[in-house]
Amino acid sequence: MIRDQIQQTVANAVAAAQASGMLPxxxxxxxxxxxxxQPEHGDYSSNIALLAASAVKKTTGQKGNPRQIAQSIVDQIPTAGTQASRLPSDDLIGSVELAGPGFINIRLNARWLQSQVLTIIAEGERFGTIEKGEGRPWQVEYVSANPTGPLHYGGGRNAVLGDTLANLLEAAGYEVQREFYVNDSGTQFQLFIESLYVFYLQIFERDVELPQEGYQGAYLRDYAQLAREREGDRLLHMEPSAAKAALKEIGREIVLQDIKDELAGLGVTFDLWFSEQSLYDEGLVDQLLMKLTHEGEVIERDGARWFLASKYPGNEKDEVVVRSNGSPTYFASDIAYHYDKFVRRGFDRVINVWSVDHQGHIPRMGAVMRALDLEPERLVILLYNLVKLIRDGQEVKMSKRSGDLLTVREVVEEVGPDAVRFMLLTTSPERSIEFDLSLAVQRKNENRVFYVQYGHARICSLIQKAAKSGFDDPEVVPDDAAHSVTLLTHPAELTLIRRMLEMEEQVELAVERLSPHNLTYYAEDLTKAFSAFYENCQVLHSDVPPELARARLLLSLAARTALSRVLQLMGMTAPKAM
RNA sequence: GCCCCCUUAGCUCAGAGGAUAGAGCAACGGACUUCUAAUCCGUCGGUCGUAGGUUCGACUCCUACAGGGGGCGCCA
Structure with a gap:
């Protein structure tokens, strides 16, 4: 990465200054x-001289002069042209200057910047990827909503965050697995099955009552219909317990298919849908409870079995893993699930995307990690705040159409997948989102994703037009391209190149801070830089010499690559025309 | 009561120890016989919730307070 190279260069300069005696x-x-x-302050800057001055004062007691220190470092930084043996485009750093109280400001070499246009084109789909992850296996677990019906719109934020984060991790060089944990064991799922059974029976006009707290959304009617289409009246003639057992499989498939379709509408897919029930079926939950009991982490008290979370920092209470009636809590399977992730499947790190209402669960999981002898840092929680949908100044929770909770599907249908993704992505996760639906639909173009997409469409159109106006295939990089790009000297051209080269840093930043929202702001900045180029630098115009036009076409190709990559990372389409 | 998160321009939000705090929208003024105006340029707009503290330097870190949201079950 460019910044790393600069960091290394400055660090070397500091060492050289010390070796020469200019710096203690x-x-x-x-x-x-x-x-x-400020752009006047260069492309990169370092405050190392200010920090060094403090260090000097601390160790020697003498006040260091930051500007003097900075100068001694600046003197040791090689810049373009200092080493005669190199090509003008070889050197990254064009100039270095000392500024303000002792900042070292670094400007990139224009010749090097120009050469990067060809690098970007050559990288293509790989542009913006970094080596950070070195292929280590990481997992992102997200959505994991109860499989009891369509996704509530709030789940959309989870889906978008998780999916974008997974894209970013892939770009950062991790081997990423995307997983949806299916809570197909436990009370909520059981209630869903019981409810589905009732709706199924009602198709045959059997008079049955919904269980208490049973599900009663209109979608259950559809699910029951689907069950009937698949199974006919077969379940009608079975013992209720056998019928429900059968429905467990059937209902599971139906609801998961629904959720899958809904998520696909947002461009979100998973590598694995992991069944909670499977942890029981293969005995892993029991096995781990036994192990933890043996190790004194789980004890019996008041007829129930407890995980002694309070032994670990951040936890005040213990947690029930098996109720006094003998049924395990979700927490029991959660222990087994995370054991499976780390110990059996060997993920280096697991990122779980949770909404704030699960925050109380975080310290407990930390305790689980310790009890399992795993470093707690390997489990990372991306916590996000709630989404509030507003229409005509009022909060909407219910769907007008079905009377059920408003679903992801309905919001996507109304606003469009790319716009939904963008609006769920722009706000940083820890903040809640207030989103005005009526505004989004009314003034669709105000969504900034269209701005970015429009930029992409404009480039595509330009390149297409170039082909028709007598340029050789603009998609093919000519042999003398290395010379062509040296004609890119307009400030708008160089700014665009600089912006594109920020991509790697943006990927790293978003990964380190678990902040996918940064990407949306970068996408806008990038598009803005392209627009400035587009406005200021004509390409297909009689006034523009063919050689310069060719250079600008190359820059456009690079910009198309960059924009399409950034859209791809955000999970949005890069349209060729709008 | 205890714990966590949020508070930045009229609105929606970036900014996470550096230099003069930014963007979009809104408002106002300008640019279309276009390489796609879904665009561009300009103007207006801020005691960064309040009060202290740490630091050469604080929107950023610490403490207290205020307002808003969330969490504290043999629920998930």
């Missing part, structure tokens, strides 16, 4: 490289 040979904090806010 004391411990100096590690060099950090920032992106200055």
């Amino acid at each position: 040979a004391i411990d100096i904090p590690p060099v950090e490289i920032q992106r200055p806010n």
Whole structure:
């Protein structure tokens, strides 16, 4: 990564300054490289001289002069042209200057920037990927909504966050597995099956009552119909317990298919739908409870079995794993589930995407990790806040159509998948979202995703037009391209290249902070840089010399790559025309 | 009561120890016989909830308080 190279160069310069005696040979904090806010301050900057001055004061008692220190470091940084043996485009750093109280400002070499246009084109689909993960296996578990019906719109945020994060992790070089944990054992699922059974019987005009707290959404009628289409009246003639057992399989398939379709509408897919029930079926839950009992982590008290979470930091209470009536809690299977993830499947790290109402569960899972002898840092929780949908100034929770909770599907149908993804992604996860539906539908174009997509469509159109106006196939990079790109000297051209080259840093940032929303702002900035180029630098115009036009077409190709990649990372389409 | 998160422009939000706090929308003014105006340029707009503290330097870290949201079950 560019920033890493610069960091290394500055660090070397610090060492060289110390070796030459210009800088006292004391411990100096590690060099950090920032992106200055003001363009006048260069492409990158370092505050190392300010930090070094403090260090000097601390160790020697003498006040260090930050500007003097900065100068001694600046003197040791090689810039383009200092080494005669190299090509003008070889050197990353164009110039270095000392500024303000002691900042070291670094500007990239224009010749090098120009050469990067061809690098970006060559990288294509790989552009923006970094080596950070080194192929380590990471898992992202997200959505994992109860399989009892269509997804509530709030689940959309979970889906979008998890999916985008998984995309980013892949770009960062991790081997990513996307997983949906299916809670197909336990009370809620059981209630769902009982309810489905009732709706099924009602098709045959049997008069049966819904169980208490049973599900009664209109969708259950559809599910029951589907069950009937598949099974006919077979279940009608079975003992209720046998019928329900059969429905467990059938109902599971029906509801999961529904959820799958709904998520596919948002562009979200999973590698694995992991069954909670399977943990019981193969005896893993029992096995682990035994193991933990043996190790003194689980004890019996008041007729129930408890996990002694309070032994571990952050936990005040113990947790029931098996109720006094003998039935296990979800927490029991959660222990087994995470054991399976880390110990059996060997994920280096697991990221669970949870809504804030699960925050109380975080310390408990930390305790589980410790009890299982696993480093707690390997389980990371991405906690996100709730989504509030507003229509005409009022909060909407229910669907007008069905009377049920408003679903992801309905919101996607109303607003469109890309716009929904964008609006669920732009806000940082820990903040709640207030989203005005009426506004979104009324003024659809105000959604910034269309701005980015429009930029992409414009490039495609430009490239297509170039082919028709006598340029050789614009998709093919000509032999003399390396020379062509040196004609890209307009500030808008160089700014666009700079912006594109930020992509890797953006990927790293979003991964390190678990902040996929950063990407949406980068996408806008990138598009803005392209627009400025598009406005200021004509390509297919009689005034523009063919050689320059060719160079600008190359830049456009690179910009198309960058924009399409960023849209792809966000899980949105990159339209060729709008 | 205890714990966690949020509070930045009229609105919706970025910014996470650096230099003069940014964007979109809204409002106002300008640019279309276009390489796609779903665009671009400009103007207006801020004691970064309040009060202290740490630091050469704080929207950013610490403490207290206020307002908003969430969590504290043999629920999931």
